[in-house]
Amino acid sequence: MKKISKQTQAVAIDLTEIAILETLMDADDYVSGNTLAQSIGISRTTIHTKMDQLKSSGFKIKAISNRGYYLEKLPKKLTPQLLHTYGKQLPENFKLFFYPSVDSTNLEAERLFSNGTLPPFAVFSHKQTAGKGRLGRKWHSQANQNLYCSIMFSPNTPPEKLQSFTLWAGIEVCRSLKALIPTLDLKIKWPNDLYCNGKKVSGILTEARIDSDRMHTIILGLGLNINSTSTTFPEEIKSIATSLRAETNQSYDMNSLSIEIIQATVRAYNKCIEASDLDSLSSAWDTFDYLKGQAITLTENGQKVSGVALGINSYGALQVKKNNGTIQSVHSGDVTLKQ
Numbered sequence: 589m590k591k592i593s594k595q596t597q598a599v600a601i602d603l604t605e606i607a608i609l610e611t612l613m614d615a616d617d618y619v620s621g622n623t624l625a626q627s628i629g630i631s632r633t634t635i636h637t638k639m640d641q642l643k644s645s646g647f648k649i650k651a652i653s654n655r656g657y658y659l660e661k662l663p664k665k666l667t668p669q670l671l672h673t674y675g676k677q678l679p680e681n682f683k684l685f686f687y688p689s690v691d692s693t694n695l696e697a698e699r700l701f702s703n704g705t706l707p708p709f710a711v712f713s714h715k716q717t718a719g720k721g722r723l724g725r726k727w728h729s730q731a732n733q734n735l736y737c738s739i740m741f742s743p744n745t746p747p748e749k750l751q752s753f754t755l756w757a758g759i760e761v762c763r764s765l766k767a768l769i770p771t772l773d774l775k776i777k778w779p780n781d782l783y784c785n786g787k788k789v790s791g792i793l794t795e796a797r798i799d800s801d802r803m804h805t806i807i808l809g810l811g812l813n814i815n816s817t818s819t820t821f822p823e824e825i826k827s828i829a830t831s832l833r834a835e836t837n838q839s840y841d842m843n844s845l846s847i848e849i850i851q852a853t854v855r856a857y858n859k860c861i862e863a864s865d866l867d868s869l870s871s872a873w874d875t876f877d878y879l880k881g882q883a884i885t886l887t888e889n890g891q892k893v894s895g896v897a898l899g900i901n902s903y904g905a906l907q908v909k910k911n912n913g914t915i916q917s918v919h920s921g922d923v924t925l926k927q
């Protein structure tokens with residue numbers, strides 16, 4: 589039997605804790621121990637134990653004799669209990685896995701799939717010890733403050749159906765974040781990075797398993813800097829990275845935000861699978877286009893193309909107006925902005 593190290597074991601969901609939590613969240617006042625015990629069908633001793641566990645997970649719960657328990661404050665850091673509670677808005681067959689630490693959430697999603705877990709599901713971790721970026725680059729993943737998650741689907745369709753999935757996911761994530769934080773100056777740098785005021789706030793890495801003409805699985809990994817302050821970023825990325833907190837001077841509940849991000853990704857996936865409204869890609873992209881009108885250099889397979897970025901076409905290819913006036917469509921590559 590394959591040995592699973594402690595590090596890669598998902599935190600087990602305690603349904604009694606969730607039931608207690610949801611009862612307290614729904615109540616405007618104190619809930620008595622008796623009411624909790626009867627409505628959930630557990631003993632008073634169990635309630636005591638579970639309250640202690642919830643407190644140690646960061647929930648602030650006040651207990652007064654003769655009145656019962658009152659939920660004063662929810663933790664802002666990622667907690668499996670809240671992810672599970674808010675995750676009830678997701679499609680019924682969608683599973684959530686939560687880890688204290690993994691090498692990479694994309695790798696963990698692969699492992700779960702290889703061990704028989706059927707998509708759709710999402711993997712979350714407090715930190716990544718080997719967070720992945722594109723082309724073997726590293727995603728810095730310090731503990732607790734930011735979101736590291738991977739969402740896996742099994743489309744089993746021709747790969748072309750999902751060709752614009754990463755782009756739609758970027759658009760849908762931006763739409764969700766803008767709905768929550770309207771003042772955020774959020775842009776997407778083609779094809780997969782989210783920027784605020786010229787600094788990177790999120791990176792997306794999509795990895796697929798394709799066999800001849802079928803795409804069996806696709807994993808969208810997403811790192812989003814949420815509650816890091818500019819001083820807590822590692823030296824290497826201090827000048828290029830930002831977070832929602834650094835941009836807005838306020839910290840965010842990572843649990844509700846994470847579920848919003850998953851929902852945004854599910855919307856993008858369904859859009860591609862159902863081929864609904866895909867023609868609007870270039871106009872939807874326009875709203876968030878970081879590169880449009882900028883002088884750029886694009887490197888694709890060692891070849892450099894310089895010019896002005898004009899946006900993307902309906903297939904998601906970047907349109908570059910070269911210095912000689914011709915327009916080139918580029919399907920993949922690394923973009924740098926000319927200073």
Ligand code: ATP
Pocket residue numbers: 720721722723725726727728729780781788789790791792793811813825828829830922923
């Ligand atoms: P770029 O064009 O900026 O190199 P990329 O799309 O090729 O981006 P990604 O895979 O999205 O690369 O991300 C990896 C890069 O992002 C790293 O090389 C580093 O410069 C930067 N980076 C790594 N961790 C973070 C982080 N937590 N926040 C912001 N930027 C980061």
